[in-house]
Amino acid sequence: MEDNKTHSHTTHDVHHMNVDDHHQPSNTKQIWKTFWILLGITVFEVGIAFTSLPKGLLKWTFIGLTIVKSYYIVGYFMHLKHEKPHFAWVILLPFVLIIYFIAMLICEGNYIGSLAGEMLK
């Protein structure tokens, strides 16, 4: 019985903290600002896709802008920027593995591709 009481008490506490966090009148302004940034980046991406810029430069621009877009979505829409920094690290750090995975698989793909090319010669 006692245990139950304390449990519900702490859960209530957590919700209370959450509500207190957002006691500013409203974040509407920031939300729309984020929307215009995301839309602007997307329009810019589609726009430069039709230019005759070098392919490599285009590719890295797109990848860079995708990361900028995910920063705004995760930071502002998903509110990670306003969570505790500890928590943001818990969420973001595992993606170091993905960076390693990208390097590994792209190298592997290129290598197998070049091997197959050699065999055709």
Add this chain to the structure above:
Amino acid sequence: MMSSETSLKKENSSDWDGGRSPFAMSWGKMYMWLFLVSDAFTFSSLILAYGAMRHRFSSVWPDANDVFTHFPFLHGHIPLAYVGLMTFILIMSSVTMVLAVDAGHRMNRKSAIMWMVFTIIGGFMFLGSQAWEWYHFITGTEGGKMVDGVMMHGANLTRNEYGHPLFADFFFFITGFHGFHVFSGVVINIIILINVINGVYDKRGHYEQVEKAGLYWHFVDLVWVFVFTFFYLV
């Protein structure tokens, strides 16, 4: 019991000394985040497998700008416009979702209902666009192309007129998996909307459930940003 707990709280100032939630977050919201991390790993693996195979078959890999060239009611070669519109729809529905979460924080039920309805409409619009895109990919062009001695119009899982069969396989699998996430998100949003309309969260005292559904919805938007880049732009 209660008095010892309150004294604990006074003594300990650090987040990690116990007696409080170190992340100042309910378990439900935290587990939604952890689920999204695992889901992000699934999507990363799929997109990475696509990347590896694209590099493997780089000489015969089709250019997406030659494949997805249709736009409703317009004729001619119009690449990127339609998928740009789909991206716009999804970003827009993400905005209406944050506005619903924001309304929830202010305990404004009417406003939350309105923005949730807009979000659900946006979700259906995206799913419809996805279906249209698939239809054109599957039925293909009038010209078609000979593949393995068969005249191919469009694509299936074993051959397509655009290039390497894996291109179509990854397209179906990744956009299909993402589309299914969007569909699940719409269903979740409808359930949450019904609860909001019934005043469940007013009785509970907080709209955190809307926030959790919102996290999932934004994640779906986030995945689309990556699909858009790696399938259509790069």
